[in-house]
Amino acid sequence: MRPAYLIWIFTGACNLSCKHCYAYRFRGSAELSLGDKLRLAREAGELGVEYVNLSGGEPLTHPHLAPVLEELYEYGVEKSVVTNATMVGGEILRLLSRTETYPIVSLDGPREVHESVRGPGTYDAALRGLRLLRDRVGGVSVVAAVGKLNSWRVHEVVDVAADEGADGVALIPVMPSGRARETGVSVGAREYLSAVLKAAERARERGIHLSLWCTPWAPLLRLGLRSWFCRTAVGVDVAPSGDVLLCDVLDFATSSVRGRSLSEAYREAVSHPLTELVTRPPRLPEPCASCPLAGSCRGGCFARAYLLKGDFNAGDPLCPRVAQLELPG
DSSP, X not given: OOOSEEEEEOOSOXXXXXXXXXXXXXXXXXXXXXXXXXXXXXXXXXXXXXXXXXXXXXXXXXXXXXXXXXXHHHTTOEEEEEEOOTTOOHHHHHHHHHTTEEEEXXXXXXXXXXXXXHOTTHHHHHHHHHHHHHHHHSOOEEEEEEOTTTTTTTTHHHHHHHHTTOSXXXXXXXXXXXXXXXXXXXXXXXXXXXXXXXXXXXXXXXXXXXEESSOTTGGGGOSOOEEOOOTTOSEEEEOTTSEEESSTTSOOEEEESTTSOHXXXXXXXXXXXXXXXXXXXXXOOTTTTTOTTHHHHTTSOHHHHHHHHSOTTSOOTTOTTTTTOXXXX
């Protein structure tokens, strides 16, 4: 058995302390050794894993990044790295270009909004990094984490992305996990819906591609936006420690890549009772049960449902139907 993709939280370490960071909870935690990381990368390549996304924390500052990307490159694995782009330099640019690793830069709004989340000076540093990545690596996308501090202006990220020649923009809702659980900046259903609709309108005006991450109910909006869906268990989320997580914002480990192969870890994870519970929900509440997306969405984001309602299958709290919000059109 093999996963189609890996979402790998490469490290909890970071040069910033963003108010919404779900990976903040991994700061100072044990990490896989370089040998174990290289073994994981090699096994991913040998198994035919199609895609690996590396996030953090800040992966670009980690000394193990280069050998891991080189190993994945040798096997022809498609790769991306999510970065705050404040630490982009010549070695990093050469590494990403050489290993054909696609960069995704985090931007959360115009300068004052972005820096209210990430700290003084981070906006100009990120913009400089984005431009270097665009020019030296051959392409770049932008992701905006939508929370209470920026939901009303996050559509302006679309303008920045278009002006800077980015390939596209993604929105991801801030989850009540990690530092966001302490700061209370996770987004509500009405705020997120408004942000998505404004961003979609701006993306149409500017002619730039917009996608939604962690928004499995996106087809309800009938905007033609691509969305990421994780209830199928065709991939795995790997923590810095090597634990295979039910979701990267939750601390439920369904297996581990420490001391076992990726194939064995994946087999153990997909047969875990919690995986069964979220991939094949035994029951869904209304209005999920009668929703036209019930077969594909399966109740939406189970992590949000658990974090906010204490039940994996209580219905996605951000879904407009669950939140009883009026849908557009």
